[in-house]
Amino acid sequence: MIEICGMIELPSTGNSFTWGGRRSNLWIQSKLDRAFGNQRWFDQFPASNQAFLAKRGSDHRPILIKLISSQETYRRSFKFDKRMFRKPLVFETINQAWNSSSLNTNLCVASRIRSCRKTLSKWKKENQSNSSLKISKLQEDLEYEQSSLNPSTFRLNSLTKALVYAYKEEENIWKQKSKDDWILYGDGNTKIFHAAVKVSRSMNQIVKLQDANGIFQRYEASKGQVAVQYYR
Numbered sequence: 451m452i453e454i455c456g457m458i459e460l461p462s463t464g465n466s467f468t469w470g471g472r473r474s475n476l477w478i479q480s481k482l483d484r485a486f487g488n489q490r491w492f493d494q495f496p497a498s499n500q501a502f503l504a505k506r507g508s509d510h511r512p513i514l515i516k517l518i519s520s521q522e523t524y525r526r527s528f529k530f531d532k533r534m535f536r537k538p539l540v541f542e543t544i545n546q547a548w549n550s551s552s553l554n555t556n557l558c559v560a561s562r563i564r565s566c567r568k569t570l571s572k573w574k575k576e577n578q579s580n581s582s583l584k585i586s587k588l589q590e591d592l593e594y595e596q597s598s599l600n601p602s603t604f605r606l607n608s609l610t611k612a613l614v615y616a617y618k619e620e621e622n623i624w625k626q627k628s629k630d631d632w633i634l635y636g637d638g639n640t641k642i643f644h645a646a647v648k649v650s651r652s653m654n655q656i657v658k659l660q661d662a663n664g665i666f667q668r669y670e671a672s673k674g675q676v677a678v679q680y681y682r
Contacts, residue, residue, distance in 0.1 A: 457486040460515070464502030465597055468511040477600055485515055504593050528567045543573050585620060588613045 452459075467479040485500040492498070501514045547569035548562050592609040595601045658666040659676040667676050 452486065456488050458488070458492065460485045460487060460498055460500040462500045462502060465511070465593070466502055467597065468502060468513070469509055470505070470596055471509050477598075479597070483510060483513055485513060504589055505596055528571055540570075540573070543569055582620065585613065585616045588616055 462484075466481050466484070468481060468483040470477065470479045472478070487495070487498065495517045498515065498517050501516060503512045503514055505511050544566055547566045550565060588609055592606070592613060595605050595609060656673060658668045659673045660666050661672075661676045662679065667673050
């Protein structure tokens with residue numbers, strides 16, 4: 451039927467066994483959900499693809515259809531977190547980065563600061579101060595257990611409970627970042643705190659730039675090219 455209709459399955463990433471469940475004493479996984487397109491679709495969206503996401507609270511995986519192969523990600527500028535002062539070895543890390551760079555005594559202040567920024571960025575990745583790393587690790591473990599041939603019910607329940615607790619920790623972090631006292635008396639919803647932070651950050655954000663042809667560019671790389679061409 452697929453061949454007669456001229457349908458082609460979209461290229462995919464992730465675990466394509468989109469359903470999993472127990473039947474008697476067996477753990478069954480099936481490829482139930484998939485996305486297809488015909489030739490006209492691929493003429494319009496030649497790089498379209500499907501991503502099989504992780505299962506969260508359902509026995510089916512959500513499928514995300516992407517119309518482009520990749521999207522440039524925004525690398526956020528470095529900001530020093532004052533909470534790092536209370537972390538072990540931070541002062542030693544800064545001191546070592548400031549006085550490094552092959553013992554070049556003529557190194558300018560900007561270069562020393564740049565060295566400290568790179569070193570602290572690496573330190574933050576290796577010493578996560580929030581629950582994001584914990585959530586990622588739990589999600590990976592849960593995904594691995596759900597995809598195994600004979601998953602342990604006890605381990606599935608334990609990982610699910612631990613993930614719920616980690617989400618609550620993440621909510622508290624966004625609550626702290628939002629800096630809105632009235633939220634303390636409002637709904638306990640991470641989306642509210644996240645939105646408050648996004649509003650404050652969007653004040654300095656450049657959403658789009660218009661190029662010389664009058665076309666608005668929205669991706670980070672293309673906006674950078676528009677800015678360079680303008681100043682040239």
